[in-house]
Amino acid sequence: MKISSSLLTLGAALVVAGAANFAFANGTHEGGHEHGGHEHADGEHQAIGQPGVASAVKRTIAVKMSDDMRFTPSNFSVKRGETVRFVIKNVGQVKHEFVLGTEAELKEHYEMMKKFPTMEHSDPSMVTVAPGKTEEIVWNFSRAGRVEIGCLQPGHFDAGMRGAVSVLGGKK
Numbered sequence: 066m067k068i069s070s071s072l073l074t075l076g077a078a079l080v081v082a083g084a085a086n087f088a089f090a091n092g093t094h095e096g097g098h099e100h101g102g103h104e105h106a107d108g109e110h111q112a113i114g115q116p117g118v119a120s121a122v123k124r125t126i127a128v129k130m131s132d133d134m135r136f137t138p139s140n141f142s143v144k145r146g147e148t149v150r151f152v153i154k155n156v157g158q159v160k161h162e163f164v165l166g167t168e169a170e171l172k173e174h175y176e177m178m179k180k181f182p183t184m185e186h187s188d189p190s191m192v193t194v195a196p197g198k199t200e201e202i203v204w205n206f207s208r209a210g211r212v213e214i215g216c217l218q219p220g221h222f223d224a225g226m227r228g229a230v231s232v233l234g235g236k237k
């Protein structure tokens with residue numbers, strides 16, 4: 066039915082706009098551009114760091130994603146300020162994702178993916194990997210604390226497809 070399908074499209078657009086606002090608000094409430102004079106024009110992702118530059122990568126970490134709904138390995142430890150390249154291979158038969166975020170961001174985003182399972186989404190903090198393929202994320206973990214990892218494909222997050230990065234404090 067044409068009408069309901071265009072309503073669904075509109076609904077998806079509104080949800081996406083809402084998520085963008087949420088990310089912005091979440092990124093700015095901790096405030097500040099205090100690390101080394103970097104400016105982040107969009108204000109996003111300050112809670113978990115920001116996209117890294119390849120030339121700053123000192124460590125590459127290989128991660129496998131599999132249909133038993135696991136990241137292997139799933140827990141990582143980095144130093145504050147470190148830029149890491151994740152090389153993420155999907156060894157399964159279905160699509161998986163590696164998404165960095167706060168607990169709240171991942172849950173919010175996951176609920177949206179359950180409502181709109183065919184929605185295409187992308188962001189520097191995430192990668193969607195087709196079966197048998199490998200993708201990369203370069204990320205700068207500029208804040209001490211815990212960054213969550215999740216696969217937001219419907220059912221996967223609930224099934225435990227999660228992990229975490231511990232960002233250890235230290236010199237500013």
Ligand SMILES: [Cu+2]
Nearest residue numbers: 161162216221
């Ligand atoms: Cu998955």
